[in-house]
Amino acid sequence: MAKASAEEIAVWARAEAAKILQRPPERIDLDAKLSRLGLDSATAVHLMVMIEDWLGVELDPELAFEHPTLRRLAEAIAERLG
Amino acid sequence: MTADFAKSAQRGRDRSILTSPRIKRLQLLHFLVFDVAPIAGVIVAVVGWPRTEPSAVDLALFFALWAVTGLGLTVGYHRRFSHRAFDCGPGVDAALIVMASMAARGPMFSWAAMHRRHHERSDREGDLHSPNLFGASRLARLRGFAHAHFTWMARHPYPNAGYYIPDLLQQPGLLRWNRRYYVCVAAGLALPALIGGLVTQSWSGAASAFLWGGVIRLFVVEHTMNAINSLAHLIGDRPFARGADASRNLAWASIATWGEAWHNNHHAFPWSAAFGFGARQPDPGLWFIRALVRLGLAWDVKSPDAARIAERAEAEGAKEA
Numbered sequence: 001m002a003k004a005s006a007e008e009i010a011v012w013a014r015a016e017a018a019k020i021l022q023r024p025p026e027r028i029d030l031d032a033k034l035s036r037l038g039l040d041s042a043t044a045v046h047l048m049v050m051i052e053d054w055l056g057v058e059l060d061p062e063l064a065f066e067h068p069t070l071r072r073l074a075e076a077i078a079e080r081l082g
Numbered sequence: 083m084t085a086d087f088a089k090s091a092q093r094g095r096d097r098s099i100l101t102s103p104r105i106k107r108l109q110l111l112h113f114l115v116f117d118v119a120p121i122a123g124v125i126v127a128v129v130g131w132p133r134t135e136p137s138a139v140d141l142a143l144f145f146a147l148w149a150v151t152g153l154g155l156t157v158g159y160h161r162r163f164s165h166r167a168f169d170c171g172p173g174v175d176a177a178l179i180v181m182a183s184m185a186a187r188g189p190m191f192s193w194a195a196m197h198r199r200h201h202e203r204s205d206r207e208g209d210l211h212s213p214n215l216f217g218a219s220r221l222a223r224l225r226g227f228a229h230a231h232f233t234w235m236a237r238h239p240y241p242n243a244g245y246y247i248p249d250l251l252q253q254p255g256l257l258r259w260n261r262r263y264y265v266c267v268a269a270g271l272a273l274p275a276l277i278g279g280l281v282t283q284s285w286s287g288a289a290s291a292f293l294w295g296g297v298i299r300l301f302v303v304e305h306t307m308n309a310i311n312s313l314a315h316l317i318g319d320r321p322f323a324r325g326a327d328a329s330r331n332l333a334w335a336s337i338a339t340w341g342e343a344w345h346n347n348h349h350a351f352p353w354s355a356a357f358g359f360g361a362r363q364p365d366p367g368l369w370f371i372r373a374l375v376r377l378g379l380a381w382d383v384k385s386p387d388a389a390r391i392a393e394r395a396e397a398e399g400a401k402e403a
């Protein structure tokens with residue numbers, strides 16, 4: 001699972017965020033700031049850990065804070081995966 | 083969610099917290115705005131004295147908002163959400179989150195996750211705000227105090243909500259109010275200015291009420307509550323001394339902290355809604371919960387009975403701290 005496109009990661013992360021936020025995924029804007037979506041630091045960390053587990057890789061935890069939208073986060077992760 | 087963590091725990095690193103050496107901009111900004119800037123408000127009040135002397139309206143707003151935010155923190159963030167020491171309906175949950183958020187001590191989820199970690203690791207490695215991990219020399223203790231009281235907030239790692247607060251994440255009503263944290267903080271600053279301005283019909287009245295009911299109130303709430311992290315893990319009585327933590331009771335601070343200062347009691351019985359035990363240990367937070375119960379707004383209030391407390395104190399009290 002260590003290879004995934006930015007698009008795939010974004011879709012998966014959105015589904016996971018939807019679970020945390022208890023909202024349908026289609027109502028979650030990929031370009032909204034994580035904090036705008038309603039994720040605070042603790043829940044953003046939770047999301048990062050879920051993504052790591054899914055991909056089976058360790059990611060720099062800073063990513064969620066440096067790339068604070070789901071789309072930008074997914075792009076940054078895809079880039080790391082190479 | 084717990085199952086996910088059992089799975090992930092098999093892999094290398096600690097999944098309960100994300101440690102990062104780099105300071106996150108958001109965290110530092112929050113620290114500067116809500117922890118450092120209020121000091122400027124206190125300086126303004128001192129330097130400008132007696133022109134900055136509070137009016138009766140300012141004092142009323144100061145104490146009212148101190149009560150609202152202090153009770154929100156101890157009864158809401160702490161006893162209800164972090165420890166589930168009593169039960170209540172969604173309306174009271176929402177009110178408690180709004181009240182506490184106005185203290186600008188962080189969103190409830192983050193607060194509760196960090197606090198549960200504090201109980202898990204009390205005064206051992208991983209405790210985010212222990213004053214006792216810097217060494218035994220006088221200088222080390224001073225550094226520990228500064229860290230536990232203030233600077234830890236500018237550079238702590240973030241606990242994983244999925245690990246520490248899965249129960250809270252499952253309640254959609256909580257998230258709805260948790261995400262309005264900054265709106266609540268802003269309301270807590272705008273409200274005194276608005277009321278002060280309306281009552282006195284003047285801009286200077288609004289400014290003075292903002293200073294006392296907003297900025298200085300933030301400062302006072304912060305430092306009284308932070309004393310629980312710092313002083314209440316350094317000095318004071320230890321009737322329950324068996325725990326690995328260094329928690330203490332600070333009787334003199336009990337009223338100003340809404341009961342939080344019975345901190346050794348709290349570490350001994352973290353699930354208890356009562357922090358003060360008996361009539362001789364004033365606990366305004368508990369009085370507030372009892373008032374909610376009388377109004378039919380809260381129920382299932384957990385606390386140890388007197389015999390159990392006495393038994394524990396008898397068994398543990400002899401040991402010197």
Ligand SMILES: [Zn+2]
Nearest residue numbers: 200329345349
């Ligand atoms: Zn403690």
Ligand SMILES: [Zn+2]
Nearest residue numbers: 164197201352
């Ligand atoms: Zn506690």
